[in-house]
Amino acid sequence: xxxxxxxxxxxxxxxxxxxxxxxxxxxxxxxxxxxxxxxxxxxxxxxxxxxxxxxxxxxxxxxxxxxxxxxxxxxxxxxxxxxxxxxxxxxxxxxxxxxxxxxxxxxxxxxxxxxxxxxxxxxxxxxxxxxxxxxxxxxxxxxxxxxxxxxxxxxxxxxxxxxxxxxxxxxxxxxxxxxxxxxxxxxxxxxxxxxxxxxxxxxxxxxxxxxxxxxxxxx
Numbered sequence: 001x002x003x004x005x006x007x008x009x010x011x012x013x014x015x016x017x018x019x020x021x022x023x024x025x026x027x028x029x030x031x032x033x034x035x036x037x038x039x040x041x042x043x044x045x046x047x048x049x050x051x052x053x054x055x056x057x058x059x060x061x062x063x064x065x066x067x068x069x070x071x072x073x074x075x076x077x078x079x080x081x082x083x084x085x086x087x088x089x090x091x092x093x094x095x096x097x098x099x100x101x102x103x104x105x106x107x108x109x110x111x112x113x114x115x116x117x118x119x120x121x122x123x124x125x126x127x128x129x130x131x132x133x134x135x136x137x138x139x140x141x142x143x144x145x146x147x148x149x150x151x152x153x154x155x156x157x158x159x160x161x162x163x164x165x166x167x168x169x170x171x172x173x174x175x176x177x178x179x180x181x182x183x184x185x186x187x188x189x190x191x192x193x194x195x196x197x198x199x200x201x202x203x204x205x206x207x208x209x210x211x212x213x214x215x216x217x218x219x
Contacts (some may be wrong), residue, residue, distance in 0.1 A: 005209060011204030016045040026075060029103035033070030036099045042069055043137070043163065044207045049075040051161065054215070055080035055107060055176050058134035058159045063088040066120050066146050067138030071100030071107075078109035080087065087116045090123045090133075092138070124149040131155075137163040140180040143187030151196040151218055158218040162187055166203050166212030 002006055023085070033042065043051070055063060055077055060065035061084065063077045068091035079120055080089045091097040104113050116123045119136055124146070134150040137144065143162065150160050164177050165171065165188060170181045199216035 003205075004127045005205075008205040008209070011205050012044060012046060015206075016081050020049045022043045025103075025107035028055050028106060029072050031068060032099055033072065036070070036095070038070050038096060038099060040056050040161055042072040042075075046206070047163075047208075047213070048073055050081040050213075052076045052161055054161065055159055057113060058157075060159065061085040062131045062133075063087045064127070064131040064134045064150070064153060066117060066124075066134070066136045067091065068100045069096055069105040069137075070173070071113075073135065073137065074104055074113055075109060077109045077133075078107075078112045080106065083111065083112070086112055086114065088116060088127060090116045090118070090120050090138075092117075092119050100203035102123045107137060120149075121145050124153070128154055129153040129155070130160060133159045133161070135161045135163070140164065140187070145215055147190050147194075147197070151194075156218055160199075160214075160216040160218065162191070162201075162214040162216070164211055165201050165214045166210050168210045188214060195219070 006071045008034050015219055050072060055067050061081055063081055065087060066072055068074055068089040074087060074089050096116050101115055104110050131153050133152060165184055167181050167184050170176055171185055191197045196218060197216045199214055201214035202211040
């Protein structure tokens with residue numbers, strides 16, 4: 001079979017149908033996000049399940065999410081930490097946060113989720129540390145700021161997930177002038193050189209195109 005964006009997407013749908021299944025609350029959250037005109041940049045279903053598994057494998061009870069959007073990944077994380085766990089999620093846009101709040105409450109995990117509205121660089125210094133998992137899925141230009149705060153607010157053993165590191169392969173271009181590519185390269189370089197982190201990254205293809213994710217441990 002020829003490798004094309006369409007076959008990547010078809011395979012992603014197959015994997016989601018086979019391993020993730022369908023969920024009314026999650027699908028309603030996506031529908032609400034579409035209805036509100038939010039960008040379709042949330043994690044794919046297989047990515048949501050990856051977050052769920054990483055949180056459960058690590059035994060996370062306190063999770064920090066940077067970039068709420070419509071609350072789709074937030075619901076995955078809130079379910080993963082269980083009724084006694086908590087998710088603090090940071091969203092720069094108040095309108096996005098309102099959509100997320102309604103979907104999170106409708107999914108039955110509202111009491112577990114604290115939405116903080118504001119730019120990450122402003123909100124993160126106000127948080128109390130001790131997070132077991134940090135999911136970074138916000139403006140790529142600020143990746144190094146977010147990673148620095150992830151280390152400060154985490155502890156040895158904290159899992160960090162940095163999304164969207166593939167950038168259609170543009171990460172190999174040292175001469176790129178795209179701020180998102182530059183921010184992604186800076187974040188990856190930080191994960192590779194900063195002694196606070198031990199990390200790897202995987203390229204992915206699927207519904208979201210040619211992308212990828214970095215996974216790190218605070219050491």
